[in-house]
Amino acid sequence: KQEVTQIPAALSVPEGENLVLNCSFTDSAIYNLQWFRQDPGKGLTSLLLIQSSQREQTSGRLNASLDKSSGRSTLYIAASQPGDSATYLCAAPRWGGATNKLIFGTGTLLAVQP
Amino acid sequence: KAGVTQTPRYLIKTRGQQVTLSCSPISGHRSVSWYQQTPGQGLQFLFEYFSETQRNKGNFPGRFSGRQFSNSRSEMNVSTLELGDSALYLCASSFRTGGETEAFFGQGTRLTVV
Numbered sequence: 001k002q003e004v005t006q007i008p009a010a011l012s013v014p015e016g017e018n019l020v021l022n023c024s025f026t027d028s029a030i031y032n033l034q035w036f037r038q039d040p041g042k043g044l045t046s047l048l049l050i051q052s053s054q055r056e057q058t059s060g061r062l063n064a065s066l067d068k069s070s071g072r073s074t075l076y077i078a079a080s081q082p083g084d085s086a087t088y089l090c091a092a093p094r095w096g097g098a099t100n101k102l103i104f105g106t107g108t109l110l111a112v113q114p
Numbered sequence: 115k116a117g118v119t120q121t122p123r124y125l126i127k128t129r130g131q132q133v134t135l136s137c138s139p140i141s142g143h144r145s146v147s148w149y150q151q152t153p154g155q156g157l158q159f160l161f162e163y164f165s166e167t168q169r170n171k172g173n174f175p176g177r178f179s180g181r182q183f184s185n186s187r188s189e190m191n192v193s194t195l196e197l198g199d200s201a202l203y204l205c206a207s208s209f210r211t212g213g214e215t216e217a218f219f220g221q222g223t224r225l226t227v228v
């Protein structure tokens with residue numbers, strides 16, 4: 001049974017810092033891993049999707065890596081800005097069967113101080 | 115192209131009532147999944163529909179039900195509302211089922227049961 005965990009649960013950094021968010025999963029049999037951002041009371045915004053055959057994906061100041069053998073993914077945010085403050089969630093679809101059910105981590109609450 | 119649309123955005127209901135939430139997926143997407151998000155439980159999978167068929171169901175009581183129409187729009191219904199049903203309900207849209215495609219979420223419906 002896939003379990004996804006995220007460390008740290010909360011993070012506060014000053015503006016301009018580079019930071020890394022961690023996501024661990026117990027079952028290396030994954031199709032892909034997706035990172036989301038959620039602002040308070042809002043829906044989830046898809047940031048990056050890494051397919052199981054990929055090692056990295058980049059979008060602007062965001063870079064996500066995937067290491068299936070160690071069961072880890074990291075989200076790197078360069079030159080953080082106050083607007084990056086949000087909760088970041090990682091999720092992997094359940095393996096096997098015709099389903100899109102996502103298994104979510106508990107999220108990292110990020111606060112970027114101006 | 116238009117994103118995932120959920121209506122209504124906010125709802126206040128009384129215990130014992132029933133409620134219907136609506137989700138219109140991205141045009142061309144045939145898979146719709148529903149999630150419940152609460153501070154204590156995080157994101158929990160409710161059910162998934164593809165081509166009008168329920169493909170997967172989470173561990174929720176029978177008071178929670180859903181359906182999908184031929185145009186891929188989906189509704190979920192909660193009967194005999196309880197205080198614990200207060201949550202943010204999120205809908206996700208994907209092009210196909212099987213866990214290999216990116217999920218896109220709507221802004222959610224905030225349900226408050228009083």
